[in-house]
Amino acid sequence: MGRYVIKRLLWMIPVVLGVALLIFSIMFIVPGDPATIIAGDFSTEAELDEIRDEMGLKDPYIVQLGRYLYNVFIKLDFGNSYATGKSVTAELLTRLPRTLIVGFSAMILALGIGIPLGVIAAVHRNGWGDRISMIIALLGISLPQFWIALMMVILFSVKLQWLPAQGIESMISYLMPSVALCFGGLAGQARQSRSSMLEVIRADYVVTARAKGLTEREVIVKHALPNALMPIITLAGSQMAHIFGGAVAIETVFSIPGIGSYLVAAISKRDYPVIEGSVILLAIVFSLVMLLVDLMYGFIDPRIKAQFAGKRKRKAK
């Protein structure tokens, strides 16, 4: 299993490098002069030129790219914000925990509620529980995440005054954002879990299990479920993308000072180092989450376990 983990970790490296390359290039080709952004509209041409020299903005693309990648991955320095001049890295590190709290809470809720919901719906197919949960799931994937958040604020903050609408004064402030964020992922996960489970329930080995005299419960729990978990976990990845992407809008709605709101604020100010740094960091977090998902999958699928477990066991004919 260790080999599998290492293999996956190593694979992450070129991907993250690629992301950095991609986002740097995207920001590079955008028209707009960083020097003007930094110095302000009323600087002289000479001042601007000095800034450009200082920042190496006149160097060719490859040199600038190389310099950026070196800074980010070797020196772990994302540069300084054009708007504030402060270190992007420091700000990102301060904001990271908040995004992680919201994101991971939403993720745990989505998987922890979504998967059992979908599985149970599949087992009691066409019962009223199934129908109701699938209707709710359909709504969950159809309503915009940030709109659900806004509606929750109206209900819980404005009308009922139970929860804070903004900021991160206490842990309670994280409650609504996490719940609002988990909705879409939970709904999607429930739907996918249901269809994976339905497919597995129809498999031959499930009929075999019944023919052995096992109770229906044993058949579902011991035979159907372990097999259904594999495609469910594989598909969980796309739901996680939904959640981490949505974190940006949710942070904006609830004014949570996380990476997402940092990114959004930087856009209107054309603060490229912040945009680049935020995207890269979010991509790293997301890749680690996907890695976790893959690892879970590796634990469950015995074919992978057997492959990496030992060379002693050979395929015999």
Added chain:
Amino acid sequence: MRAVKEKKIAQKPNYGKKENRAKTIITRLFNNKLAIAAAVVLILVILIAAFAPYITPYKYDAMDLSSKNQSPSFQHWFGTDDLGRDILSRIMYGGRYSLTIAIIAVLCAVFVGMVIGSVAGFFGGKFDNILMRILDVFQAIPDLILTIAISAALGSGFDKTVMALAISRIPNFARILRANVLKVRTQEYIEAAEAIGCSKVRRIVKYVLPNSWTPLIVAGTMQIASVILSLAALSFLGLGIQQPLPEWGSMLSAARGYIRDYPYQLIFPGCAIAVCVLCLNLLGDGLRDALDPRLKD
């Protein structure tokens, strides 16, 4: 207890004519009442959006500062916003942006994705490997964030938003196509075509692609729904389509400031988005069940 029917001749083998298959698919689809209802609502929405200039009670940018921030009433069914504009009219107009942008973006993404996916799947080897690594990089960034980054780079406005949304969806379609190509490519009728001297390109176009359209239709419908949501989020965050254009997401952004005093302004644009996306999802579900009923029973 047997079904009774007159049969004079032996059943002739039915070699599965093409028309029969299309007919069964359509019949199955029409049996799904929910999907048909969704399609009808969608057509209604499209018609409203298309004919908006002729049917809205007010013009979408008609400001009337004396009647700003009014709750829903008989004159303004959905109320007015902070510049006195009629919200109902703005919502009816708003459909134009959401729907056209989403459909165009998805069509572009499907086309480009199709080319990439079929080329990667068909030619395989190192070429396929490299293309897939590139797609991995794109997909390592969560959807919305990638769209935001590209959109930030390109700027706001109609065509640029379409491009940003299209680019973010290409990897998805490329993978679907590639998976299908891989599946079809190993089948014997492709080998047979090769054996009679069919060129690679011809094989792709004539045999592989026509058999790959089923997953694309379903995915395409679902992605239109997803793009509508992304567009709303983009506009909400300040990119995409901006005021005074009545795009639903930007309407929500503008209304956000009044969340305590005039919450109704937030409800209607959200419902509009929800209705479109819900119908598209129902339609997508129905199409999937009709095209591959094995998954249902």
Added chain:
Amino acid sequence: MRKGKVQLVENKKCIEVKDLVTEYTSGGLIIHAVNGVSFSLEKGRNLALVGETGAGKTTIAKSILRILPDPQGKITNGSIIFEGRDLLQLPDNEMRKVRGKRISMVFQDPMTALNPVKTVGVQIAEVIKKHELISKKESMEQAKAMLETVGIPGNRHSEYPHQFSGGMKQRVVIAMALANKPDLLLADEPTSAMDVTIQAQVLEMMSDLMKTLGTSIILITHDLGIVAKECDKVAVVYAGEIVEYGDKVSIFKNPSHPYTIGLLGAIPDLYSDARRLTNIEGLPPDPSDLPQGCSFNPRCPRATDVCREKTPELKEVASGHECRCFHCGK
């Protein structure tokens, strides 16, 4: 190990099926899979259910064990007497005690019959432990012994199904089915997915085990060669009905139903000169849309008006040999 209640009634019959009717519903259509099937089997003897794909043979087997897909499959009529009880009237928990212990089934496709995420040892031990009050360790020991019996080294019990070839997978399935020494084995085309040499091995192993354990077998197959070698009685199934039924020798020597004649005529003969194989015109009927009268009449060379209007009953044409045709044996 107790073998169950002592029977008071005449014990010669292992199982007796009477007027079994089974239907599937799919998308509003009713599929008449089994239309009034009756047969019986003596202890220690073998019955072959022969017929084309889709004739209803597998459904008969699944109906006996009551493992039809729920809610699509329903048994709507009939009785199945086994060990003095009607299986169709048993409550669920009693039926579960029968499955895997008194009656077992071997399925057609070994590739999908085994759970991919459990080791073969665990899967065999599971059926043992379910029906006996023994420890996990003890059931695993018995499972290993069972593997040896079917020709697989016992130390491979901790391997997963994907690590075995098709033929060996089927041996595992057979080990699972025979682990509790059942009275009756339902084997649904157990060797269809294999090539001929493996087929021969597996069949030989099965018949040896049967003789040792005294198990009866209902063998579902479309391969008449296997029927000739392994079975005592034959039931020919067409469109959910038994159209000919009787002793193997009698049926092979004097096939009476036109369908049986057609089937036998389609076998190439090593010993006579090359001649055209006869085949049966047309295709089997759609079970949701069966023909009026005798279900074979659209394809039958002997069909007359009465065949198109009325359904024939089983008639005895020789001792223990029945045929369902208005024109039997002509």
